Amino acid sequence: MTPSFEIHAHSGDTAGNNLFLEVGLQGISYFITDDATQACTALAVYHLPQSAGPETAAAALRSITEKQEILQEPFKKVNIIYAYPYSVLVPYQYMQDDLNNDVLQMLYGDAQDMLLKKDYLYRHQLYNIYGVPQQVNATIEYLLTADNYVHCNTLLTDITTNNGNTLYCIFKPSCFTAMLKKNGKLQIIQNFNFKTPEDVAYYLLQLCQAFEVPAEAVELTLCGMIDAVSPLYKEISKYFLRLEFGQLPGNYTYPESMQQYPAHFFSHHFAMASCV
Numbered sequence: 001m002t003p004s005f006e007i008h009a010h011s012g013d014t015a016g017n018n019l020f021l022e023v024g025l026q027g028i029s030y031f032i033t034d035d036a037t038q039a040c041t042a043l044a045v046y047h048l049p050q051s052a053g054p055e056t057a058a059a060a061l062r063s064i065t066e067k068q069e070i071l072q073e074p075f076k077k078v079n080i081i082y083a084y085p086y087s088v089l090v091p092y093q094y095m096q097d098d099l100n101n102d103v104l105q106m107l108y109g110d111a112q113d114m115l116l117k118k119d120y121l122y123r124h125q126l127y128n129i130y131g132v133p134q135q136v137n138a139t140i141e142y143l144l145t146a147d148n149y150v151h152c153n154t155l156l157t158d159i160t161t162n163n164g165n166t167l168y169c170i171f172k173p174s175c176f177t178a179m180l181k182k183n184g185k186l187q188i189i190q191n192f193n194f195k196t197p198e199d200v201a202y203y204l205l206q207l208c209q210a211f212e213v214p215a216e217a218v219e220l221t222l223c224g225m226i227d228a229v230s231p232l233y234k235e236i237s238k239y240f241l242r243l244e245f246g247q248l249p250g251n252y253t254y255p256e257s258m259q260q261y262p263a264h265f266f267s268h269h270f271a272m273a274s275c276v
Contacts, residue, residue, distance in 0.1 A: 005045040005265070007257050014073040017041065020273050021144070022152065023136060024083030026050065026172045027061055030068075031269055035076060039253045042070060043266065050174055053131035054113070056142065057084050061136070067144045078144050079276050083152040085175075085191035086114060088130035095127045113122035119154040124186055128154045152177070153189045155272040160221070165213045167204065167240075170268045171232075176200065180207050180218075187211045197235035205239055216241050223268040249274050 009266035014032070021030045028247055031043040048056060049172065065071045086108045099115050114131030121128060130151045140146065156179050160166050170177045174194060180187045188211070192203045208215040216239070223246035226232055246267030248254060251274060258266065 003044045003046050005043065005261065007043045007255055008041075008070070014070065014075055017074045017075050018273075018276070019071070019078045019144075020081060020269070020271065021079070022081040022083055023061070023140070024152075024172075025052070025085065026175060027083075028057070028064060029269065030064075030071070031076075031266075031273070032070070033252060033273065037253070038251060040258070040270070041254060043258070043269075044068070045266075047173060057133070058135045058139040060100040061139050061143060071144075072158075077148065078148045079144045079148045079150070079273075080140055080144070081150055081152050081155065081272065081276075082117075082130065082132050083177075083275060084130065084132055085177075087151055087153050087189070087191075088129050089121075089124075089153070089186075089189065090127045090129055092120070092125045092127055100129045103129060117149065117151070119150055121154055121157055123159055126157075126186075150276065152272060153179075153276040156189060157186055158275040159268075159271045162219065165218045167207070167220045168219050169204075169220065169222055169227040171222065173225060176224070178204065178207060180209055180211060180213065182213050187213075197230075197232040200232060201235045201239055204236065207247070215239050218242065219244070221246050223264050223271075225265070227262070246271070 016035050017034045018035060019030060027045065027047045029045040032041045034041050046060065048060060054128060076161045083194055086104055088103055113134055115134045115137045117130055119128040128151050160168055160181060166181045168179045168259065175191060177191050179189045194200050205215055208218060218240065219242045221244055245264035248263045248267050249270050252270055
């Protein structure tokens with residue numbers, strides 16, 4: 001499988017390094033950080049076909065770990081970040097494990113082939129209930145000895161600490177994730193599929209309207225696969241006046257080869273890693 005982006009600045013032993021592997025419907029990515037130097041030493045992003053199912057993702061994982069020899073090395077810590085959209089936030093007082101499957105099935109349909117997981121968001125007193133295709137999870141367990149499993153929505157909640165009204169969006173080729181905070185308080189995290197730039201603008205405006213947040217006043221951060229000269233950016237900028245692209249966190253150093261790409265292509269990966 002050919003990566004869309006691949007950066008390797010690594011040399012030497014990986015035993016003091018952390019591996020972060022993210023898997024979702026539309027892609028697989030990994031990056032490696034050195035604990036001693038706080039440097040990013042490797043990064044790769046792979047996009048999956050829009051119609052890809054669990055079998056395709058599992059095969060891609062096997063291919064990537066086979067071809068990327070560095071992934072066969074020992075690491076200090078291996079973190080698995082799931083980015084599947086089958087996720088719901090539940091206040092801790094309403095959490096009932098025996099109802100988790102019913103909740104996901106009500107929102108996303110048949111959950112029979114899903115492995116149910118949950119994360120506790122102690123700062124928000126919420127549980128994130130989420131589903132992962134069993135075939136994907138089994139493949140990861142076979143290929144890697146993971147120390148930590150977490151959903152990306154769990155990490156997203158702690159990325160922004162602004163007390164104002166903020167929208168944080170991560171774009172992939174035909175879907176995006178949006179997190180809305182009102183006066184610094186988490187309101188919603190939701191995944192959307194889209195075909196046109198107008199779809200994206202509509203969904204973002206609907207979120208703002210539903211939670212009574214003025215679109216023209218919200219701070220909108222854009223990360224992932226969106227370009228400043230794209231029709232998508234142009235459409236969003238018609239309605240949102242306080243736009244910014246995500247920046248790479250300052251707690252890491254990055255290889256020079258990353259500078260040929262816009263920082264916001266990868267900023268969300270390292271922002272989430274800072275919250276693990």
